[in-house]
Amino acid sequence: MNKRPLxxxxxxxxxxxxxxxxxxxxxxxxxxILSKPQHLSAEQVLEKVNKGRNIVSKATxxxxxxxxxxxxxxxxxxxxxxxxxxxxxxxxxxxFYNVDTGELVDIDPGQIKIxxxxxxxxxxxxxxxxxxxRIRDGNIPKNSAPSA
Amino acid sequence: MNKRPLxxxxxxxxxxxxxxxxxxxxxxxxxxILSKPQHLSAEQVLEKVNKGRNIVSKATxxxxxxxxxxxxxxxxxxxxxxxxxxxxxxxxxxxFYNVDTGELVDIDPGQIKIxxxxxxxxxxxxxxxxxxxRIRDGNIPKNSAPSA
DNA sequence: ATTCGTGCAAACCCTTTGCAAAGAG
DNA sequence: CTCTTTGCAAAGGGTTTGCACGAAT
Numbered sequence: 194m195n196k197r198p199l200x201x202x203x204x205x206x207x208x209x210x211x212x213x214x215x216x217x218x219x220x221x222x223x224x225x226i227l228s229k230p231q232h233l234s235a236e237q238v239l240e241k242v243n244k245g246r247n248i249v250s251k252a253t254x255x256x257x258x259x260x261x262x263x264x265x266x267x268x269x270x271x272x273x274x275x276x277x278x279x280x281x282x283x284x285x286x287x288x289f290y291n292v293d294t295g296e297l298v299d300i301d302p303g304q305i306k307i308x309x310x311x312x313x314x315x316x317x318x319x320x321x322x323x324x325x326x327r328i329r330d331g332n333i334p335k336n337s338a339p340s341a
Numbered sequence: 342m343n344k345r346p347l348x349x350x351x352x353x354x355x356x357x358x359x360x361x362x363x364x365x366x367x368x369x370x371x372x373x374i375l376s377k378p379q380h381l382s383a384e385q386v387l388e389k390v391n392k393g394r395n396i397v398s399k400a401t402x403x404x405x406x407x408x409x410x411x412x413x414x415x416x417x418x419x420x421x422x423x424x425x426x427x428x429x430x431x432x433x434x435x436x437f438y439n440v441d442t443g444e445l446v447d448i449d450p451g452q453i454k455i456x457x458x459x460x461x462x463x464x465x466x467x468x469x470x471x472x473x474x475r476i477r478d479g480n481i482p483k484n485s486a487p488s489a
Numbered sequence: 490a491t492t493c494g495t496g497c498a499a500a501c502c503c504t505t506t507g508c509a510a511a512g513a514g
Numbered sequence: 515c516t517c518t519t520t521g522c523a524a525a526g527g528g529t530t531t532g533c534a535c536g537a538a539t
Binding site for chain 2: 311
């Protein structure tokens with residue numbers, strides 16, 4: 194089984210397969226976001242792409258992530274009111290969202306079962322079901338009684 | 342059964358019950374957002390509160406909605422990357438989100454069943470499960486074959 | 490007098506856009 | 515040469531903040 198890390202050329206082919214012209218910047222961004230399961234904001238992708246050096250501009254990161262999402266290479270996660278997260282396209286799964294830390298955590302796929310998904314309103318087509326379980330730091334359920 | 346519309350005094354009491362000091366502006370905002378099931382952005386609340394006249398400032402609307410949400414009077418819905426929606430606290434239910442129109446539609450409560458909700462990561466407490474079914478205008482499923 | 494709420498405008502953050510220059514075929 | 519992509523900076527839209535004024539206790 195070829196578990197070797199993907200080369201730049203592999204990524205370039207990945208892009209072309211999805212109808213995205215391959216360029217240096219796009220391959221760099223693809224390497225960052227597609228290399229492993231993770232959730233990154235555009236800002237984080239920007240940092241990771243330009244560690245030290247200066248390869249890709251902010252606008253290009255935003256535009257490229259949007260393009261990748263359109264082309265089905267990555268998925269947008271809307272969980273934080275302040276920013277969008279991106280993750281590689283993988284099998285359907287959902288997320289915990291820690292409102293204290295702004296951190297996103299995968300929920301084991303297949304663990305959640307959703308039944309009775311209703312028909313969408315007339316004249317519309319479903320494109321996806323997103324489940325976000327909001328969590329908060331601390332083990333104490335909502336209203337803890339003060340210890341005195 | 343007293344289905345009479347709530348008076349300003351009723352709203353004032355509602356606020357106090359939740360630990361929110363009652364003021365003219367807050368009661369006006371409560372009337373707008375709490376009077377019926379609906380999904381309004383802060384912008385929309387601002388418009389509705391100030392129909393014609395000029396009663397509440399933008400900052401106060403934003404701050405007050407945030408306060409209401411904290412105090413459990415209303416619920417934030419994170420579905421649109423661009424803005425937060427607010428709805429009155431009602432029985433648990435979920436939403437369709439039309440990505441073309443930016444419109445939010447209730448899903449009949451009880452229609453969706455979610456099984457296997459996992460334990461949150463150690464050291465965290467669940468505060469809510471949000472399900473958003475993204476939909477798109479048009480009946481044609483994703484890849485329609487051109488008719489020739 | 491002290492506390493709390495409001496209004497206004499400016500600040501902020503994330504994201505998108507306009508346009509000229511660079512690159513690919 | 516023509517089409518696409520990039521970069522930069524500026525604009526944009528939603529939201530928050532700082533501070534002085536006003537209301538309530």
